[in-house]
Amino acid sequence: MDNKKSTPDIKPPHELLSGIQSWRPYQSTQPCCEPILHIHAKDLSIRYHQRMALQQVNLAINQGCITALVGPSGCGKTSFLMSINRLTDLIPGCQVSGQLELKGTNILAASANLLQLRRKVGMIFQKPAVFPFSIKRNLEIPLREHGWKDKTTLSSRIESALSQVGLWNEVKDRLDQPAQALSGGQQQRLCLARALVLSPEILLLDEPCSALDPLSSGIVEDLIMDLRGQLTIVIVTHNLAQARRMADHVAVFWSIKGKGQLLEYGPAQSIFDSPQHELTAAYISGARG
């Protein structure tokens, strides 16, 4: 962890990668996307047993932005995402090294409070993973566990979370029915509500729309766009059109000789319009990946 180079912390990470021009701090035109550093990965590497899945990633994610992680399968995007809430701990044989700071606190430190961390960092998976209980219970379990016991608070938080994802009017009469009875899109929105009910600061999305039909996918996408500015959102996606529609920043990951690496990072527009790396250009044009 202490193999830090003498360069200052905010040193553009892309100078470390050869063949890439120096990094320009992104100045957003949208007021919600302030250039305040929220998630900062420094020399982050992830290993599965002895296999290097992600090598020395340096990435600074701004507060309130939507940052899309794109790239072919197996290049370490999801591993990177899961290291932000340390869900990597649950994967046998997975080791994370380097530093990962949330607002300046290294969450990879042994002293990090995992439960608090995960409360502040919500996560949505590819397949909607609703718990096999009632809709209400799905939201109640995390709330109760994090200390909200009062009945009226519980129900008001549940209502506001469900409203936020546009589910309230659809399900308010059947809160006690099993969540699996909902459609795929509704289940994914319930998962979103379940993450939002804890008022997180960061939302991690692992291909949240890829298991949904186009219509539900559009609804979920709009919801995520609505959250822009309120939360820092990191989304893994295979759908480049989606990344182009949603993201403020795009990070392109690539697997080089079996090791995942960060290829290019910058404002969405510049990545899509004038990619710096030839692999990125090929990937975006559809020639590679």
Place this chain on the structure above:
Amino acid sequence: MLASSKTIGEKSTTLLVWTAATFIAIPFCWLVGDLLWHGWHHLSLNFVLAVPQNAGREGGIGPILVSTGLIVGVCMAVALPIGVGAALFLSEYTPHDQVSGRLVRGSLDVLAGVPSIIFGLFGNAFFCQTLELGFSILSGGLTLACMVLPILIRTVEESFRAIARDQRLSAAALGLSKKCSIQYILLPAAIPGILVGSILGLGRAMAETAALIFTSGYVDRMPTSLLDSGRALSIHIYDLAMNVAGGNPNAYATALVLVGLLMMINLIASRIAEQWTTKNQLPT
């Protein structure tokens, strides 16, 4: 020429297979028919409730049903919490390749194969004598608990492993502690599997005889406490058939009750398992 010899071969093997199948079916029908034929007209509400008289030749099986219920109850009350706890530990805390998990699993697999009479010997030495519980319902129930633990743990562990990994990840991603995620998410989700496991264990406990002969004893009176000796249904059948001349009619009726109970138990278990699998196969 070739074709005809082939058909003869095919015909004779078909005959062989059908004959073997019939050879199994005949004694089955005979056994069940025999039980029904001799036992049915003996069966009545009075028989089920009444106290056995004249060493069981007359009267009913009331106290024996109560004793059986108590023995099986003690067995499940002890085996269920330990079994679920061990299954949880094996599935949630030990990766598949870890040595400690493999040791426990291996030891349980071997334990499942130990003959029931050996459990009887063990129960007699350990519970009756060392722990000084004597010939009692408690001793019998505890002995049976040792016997059903392996099958219980294996079924319950499988039902925990069948829960999707996404559920665990989502729970962790919400900042739920391990205990909370087990208590509120995994345990409720595995309840059908736990039920099936307990019912299978219950069936095995109820069918058992050899492990009970010298742990719970023979006394056919109504038990007043768990430290009383109590006679299980299976032992009643054994005793009537072997030691009581003229006990056969009541033995038939008791056997019919026992087999009926066990079939009911199996039916319930397979119903639950069926419903569970169809529910799990629904698109999520």
Place this chain on the structure above:
Amino acid sequence: MTLSSNNISSHSKTDLYFSWSLRGCSILAGSLLLLVISFILHEAWPALTQIGLTRFFTDNGWFPTEASYELTPIFWGTILSAGGSIILATPLGMLSAIFCHFYAPPLLARWYRRMIELLAGIPSVVYGFWGLVVLVPLISSWHPPGPSLLAGVLTLTLMITPTIMLITHSSISQVPTTYIHSAVALGLNRWAVIWRIVLPASRIGILTGIFLGLARALGETLAILMVSGNVVQYPSHVFDPIRTLTANIALEMAFALDHHRAALFMSGLFLMSLVLCFVIVAEALRRKTTYAGVK
């Protein structure tokens, strides 16, 4: 950074207590086998030290009250009854599994399988009772006395055939259909497909079934006790009564004292080692199939 180590360090005492109580349950369950073995050994110890292992084979007959502890005829009773039943049950079980999978019409196959499952669920005491009231008189009318090795073998056969059938059935249904289709495409007839392709492909499963059946036959107590006459002797033909290790224990435990009791535990130890050999082989085979299946 495995699942266990890191989540236990989730800074929560309740979590720690919880995981330790689960660990306790699993240690308790895992050490049960050791407990059983050590108690049987403890009770058998006087027999081992004061009677000695060899006298169980060299004494003149089984008269425990007169300090004569020869177990050899009882061993033979156990081996002959279990061996005889496995010889009968193996082909019957295999053929009925084949019947169920390849020959029976679907509806009949379903009912047949259900019947076998019921048969597997009938308690041994009921088999014993049926053998006593139906089989034994039948044999007696053919060749007295009736309670005999034959009655024991037949009862055990009836009990272990379902075990073998069910395991064989499940392992032949795991044979990939592509094997069967390509065999049929080669012009093999039904029996040839079964004999040349299906049975060899599922041989490990079948072997597992046979070993488990054998273990069950060796350890069976009540059924064999009720039908086989329980005379301690070397049987000269199948109509002679025999006594098995299990029956010996069940019959004499009630009044056995001191050395007699220790000798009974000793015979339990013999029985257990014999059965566990087969169980361990069956388990090893089962693991082999699951690993092969994964690959």
